[in-house]
Amino acid sequence: MSQFTQPPQSPQPQQPYTPAHTPGLRPARNGLGVSALILGIIGAVSGLIPFFFWLAGILGVIALILGLVGRGRAKRGEATNKGTATFGAVLGLVALILSVVGAVITFKAVDDAVNDLSKAVADTTASAKPEAGDAGSTADKGKDKxxxxxxxxxxxxxxxxxxxxxxxxxxxxxxxxxxxxxxxxNRAYRIAVVVENAGKEKFDAALVNVEARAGKDGVNAEQIFDGKVGEGFSGTVLPGKKVTVQFAFDAPADAENLTVEVNPGFTYAATQWDLKL
Incomplete structure (x- = not known):
């Protein structure tokens, strides 16, 4: 009896293992969140200095936009740094608030500086307040008075x-x-006071004040009012015009001089005349 023997089969070669491809798997897109955080930090720090309000505003807007877009990516699963993006957006909003505050502070400081400068210039160029002795005769104008x-x-x-x-x-x-x-x-004396406006603006003559003192002791000389004198100045004097008002004062009989003081207004210095009686 014969026995059938099957020849041995050669083993199949082992194929290397290849992992199956998973569709939709991509690297995390975290760039916007990181950028929002960096710009938000810089913007917030810049906002602490009022003068850099403009830089804080620009960076704050960009950081807020990038942070919100980064949060959207994280919600869709395209990014893994939702917290970073959120913090960046918050810092962007803080930078915007500091930008507004800084702008208010800066503009207020500039406005105050301009007002102070204008006031200083106005004080320097004030034209209606001569010092004592700064008035003299017309012929002596320009000389040392x-x-x-x-x-x-x-x-x-x-x-x-x-x-x-x-x-x-x-x-x-x-x-x-x-x-x-x-x-x-007592004796009465009459004087004429003339106000001439040679300037370019009208002058309020109602503000002119005239007083007098008599004698060496400077006794107050009462102003006399009657139908001819005592009305005083009134109205305005236009440029190129003048007005004359008669005043009368009461003085002791032995007075030898009458000191008349005229003050044209609040912004002028009073001037005195020593009149012989």
Whole structure:
């Protein structure tokens, strides 16, 4: 009896293992979140300095946009740094707020500086307040008048805005029977005060104040009011025009001089005239 023997088969070669490809698997896209964080930090730090409000505003807007887009990617599974993107967006919003605050502070500081500069220039160029002795006769205008002495009758006080005040001689005056301010036994004197506006702006003559003192002791000389004198200045004086007002003052009989003081207004310095009686 014969026995059948099958020849041995050669083993199949072993194939190397190849992992199956997983569709949709990509690297995480975390760049926007990181960028938002970096720009947000720089913007927030810049916002702490008011002058750099413009830089904080620009970086804040960019960081906020990138942070929100980065959060969207994280929600879709395209990125893994949702927290970083969120923090970057928050810092961008902080930078925007600091930018607004810095802009307000900067513009306020600039406005204050401009106002202070304008005030300083106005004070420097103020034209209506001469110092004591800064008024003299018209013929002496431009010369050194800082003597500190009173002017004489007929002299003019010329101010920097070309306002001219002139006081004339003191002449004897007889008040009428209804006059006020005159004391029996005293003598009355009348003077003419002329205000001429040679400047370019109209002048408020209602602000002119005229007072007088009599004698060496400087006794107050009462102003006399009657039908002819005592009305005072009123209205305005246009450029190129002048106005003359008569005043009368009561002085002791033995007074030898009358000191008349004229103050054209709040922004002017008063000037005095020493009139011989």
């Amino acid at each position: 800082d003597t500190g002495k009173a002017l004489e009758a007929g002299d003019s006080a010329v101010y920097d805005d070309d306002l001219t005040v002139t006081v004339g001689d003191a002449t004897s005056y007889t008040p009428d029977s209804f006059a006020s301010g005159h004391t029996k036994g």
